Amino acid sequence: MELAVVSGKGGTGKSSVTAAFATAGERIVVADxxxxxxxxxxxxxxEHDTEQVYIGGYTAVVDHALCTVCGICESYCxxxxxTEVDGKIMISETSCDGCFFCSRIxxxxxxxxxxxxxxxxxxxxxxxxxxxxxxxxxxxxxxxKLVSLVREEAKRVATAQGMSTILLDGPPGIGxxxxxxxxxxxxxxxxxEPTMSGLEDxxxxxxxxxxxxxxxxxxxxxxxxxxxxxxxxxxxxxAQGSALLGRLPYDRRVTEAMISGKSVTEMFPEAEISxxxxxxxxxxxxxxxx
Amino acid sequence: MKIAVASGKGGTGKTFVATNxxxxLSHRGDNVTLTDCDAEAPNDxxxxxxxxxxxxxxxxxxxxxNKDACTWCGRCSQWCNYNAIFYVPNAKVIxxxxxxxxxxxxxxFACNDEAITEKPVTLGTVTSxxxxxxxxxxxxxxxxxEMSPVRIIKAAIKESGDDGVVxxxxxxxxxxxxxxxxxxxxxxxLVTEPxxxxxxxxxxxxxxxxxxxxxxxxxxxxxDIGDRGVADxxxxxxxxxxxxxxxxxxxxxxxxxGRLVTDEIPELASLFEELADKIIDxxxxxxxxx
Numbered sequence: 001m002e003l004a005v006v007s008g009k010g011g012t013g014k015s016s017v018t019a020a021f022a023t024a025g026e027r028i029v030v031a032d033x034x035x036x037x038x039x040x041x042x043x044x045x046x047e048h049d050t051e052q053v054y055i056g057g058y059t060a061v062v063d064h065a066l067c068t069v070c071g072i073c074e075s076y077c078x079x080x081x082x083t084e085v086d087g088k089i090m091i092s093e094t095s096c097d098g099c100f101f102c103s104r105i106x107x108x109x110x111x112x113x114x115x116x117x118x119x120x121x122x123x124x125x126x127x128x129x130x131x132x133x134x135x136x137x138x139x140x141x142x143x144x145k146l147v148s149l150v151r152e153e154a155k156r157v158a159t160a161q162g163m164s165t166i167l168l169d170g171p172p173g174i175g176x177x178x179x180x181x182x183x184x185x186x187x188x189x190x191x192x193e194p195t196m197s198g199l200e201d202x203x204x205x206x207x208x209x210x211x212x213x214x215x216x217x218x219x220x221x222x223x224x225x226x227x228x229x230x231x232x233x234x235x236x237x238x239a240q241g242s243a244l245l246g247r248l249p250y251d252r253r254v255t256e257a258m259i260s261g262k263s264v265t266e267m268f269p270e271a272e273i274s275x276x277x278x279x280x281x282x283x284x285x286x287x288x289x290x
Numbered sequence: 291m292k293i294a295v296a297s298g299k300g301g302t303g304k305t306f307v308a309t310n311x312x313x314x315l316s317h318r319g320d321n322v323t324l325t326d327c328d329a330e331a332p333n334d335x336x337x338x339x340x341x342x343x344x345x346x347x348x349x350x351x352x353x354x355x356n357k358d359a360c361t362w363c364g365r366c367s368q369w370c371n372y373n374a375i376f377y378v379p380n381a382k383v384i385x386x387x388x389x390x391x392x393x394x395x396x397x398x399f400a401c402n403d404e405a406i407t408e409k410p411v412t413l414g415t416v417t418s419x420x421x422x423x424x425x426x427x428x429x430x431x432x433x434x435x436e437m438s439p440v441r442i443i444k445a446a447i448k449e450s451g452d453d454g455v456v457x458x459x460x461x462x463x464x465x466x467x468x469x470x471x472x473x474x475x476x477x478x479x480l481v482t483e484p485x486x487x488x489x490x491x492x493x494x495x496x497x498x499x500x501x502x503x504x505x506x507x508x509x510x511x512x513x514d515i516g517d518r519g520v521a522d523x524x525x526x527x528x529x530x531x532x533x534x535x536x537x538x539x540x541x542x543x544x545x546x547x548g549r550l551v552t553d554e555i556p557e558l559a560s561l562f563e564e565l566a567d568k569i570i571d572x573x574x575x576x577x578x579x580x
Contacts, residue, residue, distance in 0.1 A: 009331050010300010010462040015487065036463040037298045037494060039487040048376070058371070076397050078350070094473045094502070099394035100371045136465060138498035143465045144437070150509055172300040172462050176437040190417040195546035197305065204331065207434045225539070250309040252515065259517050290402030 001154075001168045002185045003284075004033075006209065008201030010172035013194045013221040016254050018169040019043045019263035020277040023128050024283070029163050031127070031154040032133035033181040034171040035119075036140075041133055043261055044126035049212035054119040054149060057142035058098035060091045062254065066110035067167070073102035073111060084249065100140075116140055123153050130157045151181075158182045165285065174208050182208065187215040193222050194229035202233065206240065216242045219280065223247035246280045248273050292447075293569055294327075296460035296506075300489025302481045302534070303511035304328070308459035309337045310552045314562040316425040317552075321454025325446055327471040328461040329366060329414060329430035336548040340419035340427055341461060345447070347411035348442045350393030353386050359405035366406060367399035367453055370465035386405035402525065414442040416449050426450070446484045455570070464491075464498040472491055472499065477569060478506040479532065484516035496529065505529075507572065509565070512537040531573070533565050 005018045015032075015193040019040060022030040032040040058133045060081070063187050067089050074082040074089065077147050081095035082102065091102075091111075103111040118137030125131065129274040132154045134146045170181040182188055192202040202218070218237045249272055257267040265274040295308040305328070312324040326334035353366070353375075362384070367377035375391035375397060376383065388411060394520040398406040414432040421427055430446035432439040439461070450456045458475055461467040472478050478499060482492040494506070499506050513534035517554055524531050535541075541558070544551045 007300075009333075011302055012300075034463075036465040037300070037491040038469075039299075039490055042486045042490055076395065076399065078393060092473075094469050097392055097394060098371065099392060100369070101394050101396040101399070104369060104396065105399065116535075138464060138494060139469060139501040141466045141469070143463075173440055174330075174434060175330045175432060175467065177465070178330075179435075179437060187466055193301075193546075196336045196548040197331070200333060200336065201331040204434055211435060225542050229546055255515050258486055261486075268430075 001187070002168065003166060003187045003189060004168040004170050004182050004185045005189045005191060006170035006178060006182060006205055007172055008174060008193065008205035009198050010197060011122040012191045013254070014191050015039045015169055016192050016258065016264065017189075017219060017221070018167060020274070021281045022167055023263045024278055024281040025267050027129040027163055027167060028165040028167055029130045029132065029158045029161070031131070031150050032169045032171070033150055033177065034169060035143050035146045035150065035177065036132035036136045036171070038133050038135055040169055040276045043258065043263060044131055045261060046122070046124040046131040048122050048124040048198070051122045052121045054118050054121050056116040056119050056137070058100065058113040058115050059093050059096045060098070060102050061114050062089050063110045063112065064088060067215045067255050068108055070107065072231045073106055073256050076105060077102055087150070088203065119146060121149055121153060122179065123157060129163060130161055132157060143171075144180040147177050147180035164239045168271045174204050176269055178205065178208065182212050185213065187217070188213055190216065190218045191221055192218060192219050192233060194220055194226040194233060196229070199229065199233050199236070203236070208241065217245040217284070218242055219245050220247045222250040224249050246276050248276055291476045291570070292458055292474055293458045294458040294460050294472045294478045295481060296472055296478055296495065297462060297481045298464055298495040299482065299488055300462035302483045302488060303334050305459055306463070306511070306541070307479070307481050307509060308457050310550055310558070311332055311566055312425070312457050313550045313552045314559060315455060315566055316421065316423055318563070323426040323428065323431070323454065323456045324459065325428040325450045325456060326459045327430050327443045327446060328459055329432040329442045329446070329467065330461060332429050332431050334427065334459055335419065335429055337550055338427060339422045343418045343420055346445065346543045347418045348350045348414050348445045349414060350441060351395060351408040351411050352388050352391045352393055352411045353397050354409050355386060356385055356407070357384065358407045359403050361403050363402065364404065365400040369396040369400035371396070373480060414439065416442060416446045418449055418484045432561050439467050440470050443467060443546045447471070447474050464494050469498070469502070472504065473502065477572065478504050479509060479569065480506045481509045481511055482520055483512050484510055484518070484520045486519060488516070492520060493523070494526065507532045507569070532568055534548050536562070556570050
């Protein structure tokens with residue numbers, strides 16, 4: 001079974017919830033799909049078995065010795081990546097989409113496409129199973145593809161180890177890395193917070209999630225910051241036919257545990273939040289086995 | 291001048307800082323615009339009473355293939371770098387997979403038989419508003435189930451113009467949407483929290499900005515919840531610390547209900563005014579100029 005934890009809004013507690021689930025019981029494979037802000041490794045300190053180079057997207061590069069500044073590339077580029085500056089063709093790395101169009105139509109063959117090889121994917125062991133995570137090199141694009149690669153590796157590891165559960169810690173938002181994270185998973189868990197932003201962003205990611213599976217559950221983190229808003233979120237979930245998995249209280253010990261490199265359930269098993277998290281996980285995994 | 295308010299980690303308080311900065315600047319009559327570039331999870335509008343001035347659809351051109359004119363040469367599919375043209379000549383199958391298309395236009399150029407025309411597909415919207423005090427607020431919003439917010443962010447920044455101070459509320463992470471936003475900024479403010487997750491993502495953002503030759507300054511939000519890691523890192527890297535904002539349930543409460551603390555708590559209003567001055571002065575000295 002593959003479960004993905006997402007949120008829409010960032011910073012609602014996805015990784016802390018994932019960490020609690022990953023240390024709750026059975027040995028599992030956990031995959032950090034938030035490849036441009038990967039954090040779970042800080043709690044799990046995994047020992048790497050393998051490190052793989054991830055070849056990222058392409059960027060166009062001009063050879064000024066060959067370029068005659070005819071401007072054809074500039075006129076066809078639809079990403080506004082090419083401009084003529086002081087009689088020279090300049091290609092903006094940040095705007096280039098890597099489509100190859102300019103390199104194909106350049107009459108002087110002055111444009112080549114280069115790929116970055118600085119991103120990495122790691123696979124290894126942590127105290128309660130196996131862990132896979134990607135680290136996108138600074139400024140790298142194409143994170144959706146790296147997410148797919150992380151998920152493939154997690155599946156391979158799970159099969160090889162005979163582990164039946166894969167837990168994915170997703171990125172915030174609703175765009176390409178999120179879609180890569182939730183495509184084809186068995187269950188999606190949305191972690192939200194009782195704020196207007198939390199509610200609005202949850203609605204958007206919920207719409208994406210429901211396109212992929214009917215099995216979407218919601219956790220309201222820090223519900224006691226605004227109970228009226230938590231009720232509103234719960235009401236919305238029920239109306240949509242998605243289950244409310246639980247409400248978690250705000251507890252500074254989550255941060256304390258993080259600083260010690262542990263999940264809150266490991267460090268403070270007696271805390272109310274830990275008891276609720278364990279209950280949610282047990283309920284979810286027993287349901288999954290029925 | 292354009293000020294980007296960004297962060298690697300989500301939920302550290304970008305929107306909180308951007309909306310309150312905009313609020314104090316508009317209160318004192320500065321020429322200021324707020325642009326919400328977090329197109330996957332836009333929330334700035336929740337904090338203001340606004341009227342809509344215009345809504346512009348952001349589209350890209352995707353190919354439409356006329357099978358009757360197609361000679362099954364396969365050039366379009368070869369030129370497409372996104373595998374968006376599904377082509378099986380023996381079975382006389384050629385289909386455009388719109389969700390994979392990036393709208394680069396290479397296929398229609400490649401086609402020698404005039405079999406490809408194009409149609410616009412909406413990726414999202416740019417909404418231009420005015421607050422009740424008549425200040426411009428612009429929102430980039432990705433359509434649910436679309437992959438990439440980059441074109442919408444670009445369009446929203448363009449719409450913001452170059453007059454006075456433009457505050458860009460950036461998306462989280464360090465990949466394409468973040469890069470697209472900070473690329474246009476004269477000054478980048480990173481909002482972080484003093485936790486191991488906050489530090490790890492701050493590092494990633496700083497390194498990404500370094501590649502773009504930009505020197506950010508930092509705000510530590512909820513400065514009393516975690517450890518010394520972020521402060522030590524800033525000192526070591528000589529990154530300016532603009533402000534520390536302590537955790538306050540009153541802030542969390544106001545935020546959760548879509549209210550602005552600078553309207554309610556005088557100490558925070560003066561903190562944000564000082565912050566605005568520091569940023570504008572910092573820019574004036576050229577220390578963080580592009």
